[in-house]
Amino acid sequence: MSARSAAQVRALLLRRAEIVIADVREEADHARGHPLWAASFPLSRLELDAWRRIPRRDTPIVVYGDADAPAHRAIDVLRRLGYSRVAALEGGLDGWTAAGGELFQDVNVPSKAFGELVESVRRTPSLTAQHVQALIDAGTPPVIVDARRFEEFQTMSIPTATSVPGAELVLRVRELAPDPATPVVVNCAGRTRSIIGAQSLINAGLPNPVAALRNGTIGWTLAGQRLDHAATRTAPRAVTESHHALAVAGARDTAQRAGVRFIGAADLPGLRDPGRTTYVFDVRSAAEFAAGHLDGSRHAPGGQLVQETDHYAPVRGARIVVVDDDGVRAAMTGSWLAQMGWETWAISPAAPGDLTRRGDLDPLPEPPRGATVDAATLRAWLAADGGSTVVIDVAPSRDYAAGHVPGAWYAIRSRLAAALAAIGPADRFVVTCPDGVPARFAAADLRRLTPAPVFSLDGGTAAWREPVESDSGRYAVEPADRYRRPYEGTDNARTAMEAYLTWEYGLVEQLERDGTHHFRVV
Numbered sequence: 001m002s003a004r005s006a007a008q009v010r011a012l013l014l015r016r017a018e019i020v021i022a023d024v025r026e027e028a029d030h031a032r033g034h035p036l037w038a039a040s041f042p043l044s045r046l047e048l049d050a051w052r053r054i055p056r057r058d059t060p061i062v063v064y065g066d067a068d069a070p071a072h073r074a075i076d077v078l079r080r081l082g083y084s085r086v087a088a089l090e091g092g093l094d095g096w097t098a099a100g101g102e103l104f105q106d107v108n109v110p111s112k113a114f115g116e117l118v119e120s121v122r123r124t125p126s127l128t129a130q131h132v133q134a135l136i137d138a139g140t141p142p143v144i145v146d147a148r149r150f151e152e153f154q155t156m157s158i159p160t161a162t163s164v165p166g167a168e169l170v171l172r173v174r175e176l177a178p179d180p181a182t183p184v185v186v187n188c189a190g191r192t193r194s195i196i197g198a199q200s201l202i203n204a205g206l207p208n209p210v211a212a213l214r215n216g217t218i219g220w221t222l223a224g225q226r227l228d229h230a231a232t233r234t235a236p237r238a239v240t241e242s243h244h245a246l247a248v249a250g251a252r253d254t255a256q257r258a259g260v261r262f263i264g265a266a267d268l269p270g271l272r273d274p275g276r277t278t279y280v281f282d283v284r285s286a287a288e289f290a291a292g293h294l295d296g297s298r299h300a301p302g303g304q305l306v307q308e309t310d311h312y313a314p315v316r317g318a319r320i321v322v323v324d325d326d327g328v329r330a331a332m333t334g335s336w337l338a339q340m341g342w343e344t345w346a347i348s349p350a351a352p353g354d355l356t357r358r359g360d361l362d363p364l365p366e367p368p369r370g371a372t373v374d375a376a377t378l379r380a381w382l383a384a385d386g387g388s389t390v391v392i393d394v395a396p397s398r399d400y401a402a403g404h405v406p407g408a409w410y411a412i413r414s415r416l417a418a419a420l421a422a423i424g425p426a427d428r429f430v431v432t433c434p435d436g437v438p439a440r441f442a443a444a445d446l447r448r449l450t451p452a453p454v455f456s457l458d459g460g461t462a463a464w465r466e467p468v469e470s471d472s473g474r475y476a477v478e479p480a481d482r483y484r485r486p487y488e489g490t491d492n493a494r495t496a497m498e499a500y501l502t503w504e505y506g507l508v509e510q511l512e513r514d515g516t517h518h519f520r521v522v
Contacts, residue, residue, distance in 0.1 A: 003090040004062050006099035013516040018317035024065040024074040031483035033103035036514050039314030043069035044413035046077045051363040053314050056277045057082045064089040069414045102514040108308045113507040115192035121521040124199045126214040129223040142183035143176050147197035162233040166303020167283050170204045171328040172235040174243040180207035187213035189487035204250030218497045251331035260334040260344045265354040277318035283333045292355040302333035321345045341518030367440035373455040375463045388427035394442040395433045397479035403468035409476045413442040419476035428453045436460030
């Protein structure tokens, strides 16, 4: 098995050469510590994610894992998928730290660290939760805009706030605050999207007083203040012509100062160098993307693309092209990507005639062949055999908790051996998941671990329909597939929220020690 040393990986990062550092552990393990530019590629989902996230098969990939997800197994999978330049990280994480490499906790760290750097360089204004609450109580509330996804906004929000996801802010905020004397406060759950959102408005020349809500809904909660739930306020979809013109001018100027290069859709084929990875992201809403988009583009709402760049573009050193139809959202998104060190191009705006493609790009390898069972037969087996049929659900833990076949065990594909030890013997096993596709890969793995017959459920749990269980269920292994963010939900411990903020405050210092980021704040 070939290997690359930490020094070789670092040299590639410093040269801005293309490289993927693939952490094939589960996300919760990834969040405990990883190199700055390591992307989470759990071994349990590797076949499902690799072609979409690493489009060029000769991209240099460096892999590390752990005992449950060893690097050699991931390398075997990647080679079967056609990747030709795959190597292990010499010594794994221990080798990285022994060579002086920095480890970063949490997820989406490059974006979060960049947000902290933006605030430190630009001195992005912020207001405390107590200050904003006092303005609301006094009957002089600012316009509060929530830069998260609408689903997050509905979970919990600041009273009087309106949902305006990050890429939409510059385009739509003037509809909510047409009077330039009206203060605008941008919030998210923690810090990053608040900072980036507020600074976006400032960079684009909004004349209103603008501030981030310091520490977002975490700060609001720590101040003992009430949050709203199930709010539905959204910005108007229509933008007046004068406001749109101002937004376009501000966005384009910001993007050009950051180094974004503008092209037309007809120029895109010229960027598709077979020796370079070129990501093309449509940064509009999901509904707009579904209605028609540029051929070869993927959907990545602009605010989340800046927030989760390591997920959408794990090939560090790649080229990114962002697309919109309004001249604002791609330009603003691109301005941040360029400042994060990406070679960034924008088609902003694309002509309506260029946005005619339907359906998303989702290249997947053919799942392994093997025995399957339909839902009706499985029902009969479970009703008749007194527990000799065991159902194993390899769904994401959130989906399993939301609803699963009654009696099904939760397991992670990469930890099936441990799951079998917890479950015990059975006459037959049936593997399922929401749509049935990952289950077919997991069933193939399970057949190598047990002499009992193994089936996958045709159509997955969606085909089972009713009844389903949504209680705590049976967990054969720890649900480590997802790291619980300290800023998610409303039941987080105060100590966890405080520790998260302390961690974010220390990211700029970590960036300095690491030295591979190439961030440039304008």
